[in-house]
Amino acid sequence: MFRGGGIGGGGGPKGPVGGPMGRLGRSLYSDEDSGSGKVYDSKVIRRLPEYLVPVKFRLITGAVGMGVRSLASLAAPYLIAIGTDDFIQTGDFKGLTLIVLLYIGAALFVWAGQYVQTLNLSYAGQSILYRMRVEMFDQLQRLSMSFFDRNQVGKLMSRVQSDVQQLQQLLTTGVLNLLTNMLTLIGIACVMILMNARLALLTLTVVPALFCIILVWQKYARRAFTRTRRAIATVNAELQEGISGIRVTQSLSREKINVQQFDNVNKANLNANLDATKLTAVMMPTTEVLNAVATSLVIGFGGYQVLQGDMGVGILLGFVLYIQRFFQPIMELILDYTELQRAMTAGARIFELIDLEPEIRDVDGAIDLPVVKGEIRLGHVSFSYKQGVEVLHDIDFKINPGETVAIVGQTGAGKSSIANLIARFYDVDNGEVDIDGHDVRYVTQQSLRRQIGIVPQDPILFSGNIEDNIRFGHPQTGRDDIVWAAKAVGAHSFITHLEQGYETMVGERGGNLSAGQRQLICLARAILRDPPILILDEATSNVDSNTERLMQESLKQLSRKRTCIIIAHRLSTVTNADRIIVLDQGRIAEMGSHNELLSRRGLYYSMFSALSAPGKMSQSAS
């Protein structure tokens, strides 16, 4: 009956919570413990029919099973009562045998009823959960990039995982127990009243008292259990950081302080749990005493009635047995109460995600972009991630098919935003982005992105082998094409040197491959479809100089027959471009070839000389 803190997620409420700075737009608002705490949330309840109707057959069958079970289980004490009064006391052994057979029959019905109930309601619950999981995942595939800027991966994960899990408790065991318990309670009350109305009413006077106690109790309990969830989340966050930051910790000899710090949060967790336990445990003597009061009322007044001859002793026995069964469901109701609250909050969070409208959708009648030559035009584009904070102002340029254009500028100048707009990860605020004369907003996203190869800054690999990662979602592509792509980017030689070659498994974070090797695989992936447009979005900024050189060499080949956009902050990588666009605070500051820009002695020149300016040490030493 203990409900200590479960395993919290990684994210504890330790620091200020929020997305990356500057992109805190509309995001999913409800946080784990800031939920309404309501047991009944009409927003959630209103959405349920949509999910319940498809499984109505299961639900109805399950409900029938539940009814049978509850009725049959009610019969048992009554049969004992009858057996005692009418047969044992009269010495009617045949009658007693009949009662015993009836008793076993009732037990069989309980078994069958419960079987039908559990099976069907589990089917229904699991179907709903399955559907919700898939709907959430599909929704995440539909949502635009801007959504992912605002919502951290960890939090989204917890929605699809913990929240669904939480709801599972409600849908499978929770509702099941709740309804059965309610039904049983009402049933017991009815039978007792039928058996002996006066004694029943007297006995049931403890019920209102119990409910009052529970009402007060759950208020404290809710708070205490919320605290335990927070505490364990903090412990886990601390633990996670202690492990991931171990290299820094050891190099600065901070182990002892960390151990002390961990002990603090660990102890806070201990105390929160002990407080919560006290609250749970205190309900034991409370229900126990109320149970006893009810029993003693039955014995006292019932016994008196038996003496008076108003009631058989079997009825008395039946009452005692009913009371024994009465308090179990009440205890369970108490414990389910907090579960119900959490499930309701979880439900609200799930629907919030499912109901979000993606910001970028294919317009009605969007056409498939035909195979392009690769002309890109940004016409007076302005753009902001967050309303009011424009990151691109009036950007206007045209890239010719087959041209290689570099976009340079400081962090925050808007380089990556341009790439994002070309692939339509975001929509422009003003102006337009055209590819071969087609506005990207009027073509299907799929036909657009299929013709653009993008290599992002972080080399992201999925679990699977290298071949799968290069193939990424093109199951029909043969080994020859994959080898071709790997050769084209200069990855073939290192791949064949691996023990398992193209079948080498790459794990969560790319396994044993270096950042450079991972990036080469990503480049191969981008090139596999031979896209007419290739965008390298800071693709070389995380790789060592060796790999960078390798990538540059292959780019020389790759850029020949396609439009190529290279976004970089390391200027050494862009000197060979046909044209360089220099961005400064969201505006085009300069445009031209490397030599033209140098001779212009403008921003590019000063950036370039800052890069090459000798440091103090080099001066003093030479």
Next chain:
Amino acid sequence: MKILLRLLFFAGRYWVLLLFAFTCLIGTTAFGMAVPWVIRTAIDTVMGHGESSFLFLAAILIIGASAMRGISAFGHMYLSEVVSQKTAYDVRNAIYEKLQQLSFAYHDKNQTGQLMSRATVDVEAIRMFFGRGLLHLGQLFFLFTGVATILISMNWRLALISLAFLPLIGFRAAKVALRLRPIWLHIQQMLGFIGTTLEENLTGVRVVKAFCQQGGESRKFNTQAQDLYDSQINAARQMAFNMPFMAFLISFPTALILWYGGLQVMEGNLTIGGLTQFMLYLGMMVMPVRRLGGFANMISRAVPAGQRILEILDTKSPVQEKPNAIELEGFKGRVRFKNVSFSYNSKDAVLNGVDFRVQPGEVVALVGSLGSGKSTLAHLIPRFYDVDSGSITIDGIDIRTMKLSALRRDVGIVQQDIFLFSDTIKQNIAYGDVDANIERIVEAAKAAYLHDFVKSLPDGYDTWVGERGITLSGGEKQRLAIARTLLTDPAILILDDSTSNIDPGIEHLIRQALDKLIKGRTSFIITHRLPIIKNADLILVLHEGLLVEQGKHNDLMAGDGLYKEIYESQISAVDTKESI
């Protein structure tokens, strides 16, 4: 079994509490068993003598016994939870402390996620075992003994009939629980897979979108969700049949007692009150017996969990401090590698017979291709790993004879992957020296050319960074790491600067910060920055673990070795910029 014993040892230090908990448990059982006895006496008195005076007393007795039972139930619940929570607390602390001590070699091999799951899921499994597991077992034991004794003394035949079923039911419950276990495990595993798919999909959302793989990803997820659904249904089917079946089995002895007991009453061998008492006792046994299944499940979870935890706790760090380690006060910074060989797996040597000397204050540049052993060499100096053969001395003293904390206090390292803690900028800078006051922190930030940036943030030094704070650019991170190291003022410095994740506008800032950092310290630098390499006092050229060349830039260029080759093919690319 050995594991269980060792686990019990963890709870052992709370044996007094455990003793109290079990004393309370005995009290709970005894008072609980008193109530049916009172009821029986009451019924028999009423039936026998038609006397009502006892009824009032019976009512009082029932309430009294129940109150006592409630109080001792509070005691056993609370105390056993205290023991289990404290044990979990101890185990968590022990794991954390151990992980803090284990050297890099261990952390290289073990993923964060894996270690996390041991410290969370596995600890929870053990806690459950100590909390509910032991308690339920004790409860069942006491109750069974008590009830059996009383029932046998009352009517042994009836007792046998009612009690014979219970072991059967318990056995069956345990069997079902164990049969369900692999299904649950599979469900857990599927949840893990789904989590991985989800995480990869979310972190790679840009790639997924760029490659229009939303459909493929959905299909993949759908397959896994379907598999999960099937397993859940499988488990539900098992439960749906077995749980009510257990209830059915329990109703059997009740029916038998009613039947046979009724016969006994008719024959005058048993009173109605006695029959009632039997039935009530049987009712009391139902829950504990059914919980046996849960207990079997808990044990089968706790044992492997304990094994995994003990695996961590039993690991000996390969890097051990000697018992009589020397504590040095401040190095001069003379470093000597004497014929050092090293391998990560004691098979493939990563460094082979590396031998060189560095004088205090010298700047050493490490040059070589990827995988030549540069970073490895650097990591040996603060003793993150121990050499296989040969030795490393600082100021003439073997580093293996020094106190680890003393050694590392004087060897600062700025790593390639810069890790920031979820904390304020201030606390991140002061990470290596928590007592540092704000003046010193600002001073370090200024020296690292980070101060102006920090000042530009709305919260200044109190701005949160790391996982739940703002995102810093590569250059900002690197300067923060430099400030962090500057604050500890180490005599020897190691700088892994092989990626150049730097914004062009602030490149000069980094370089100036680096100059400050290097000044007056023995420095080992892995970098592509030409001025640093060219002006280094010593260039070490590594190739496949061998130190192939060492010397100054001009000397090495005069020769015709690897350095010249690397310089011309790689470094000159950067050099062209210098010439403009």
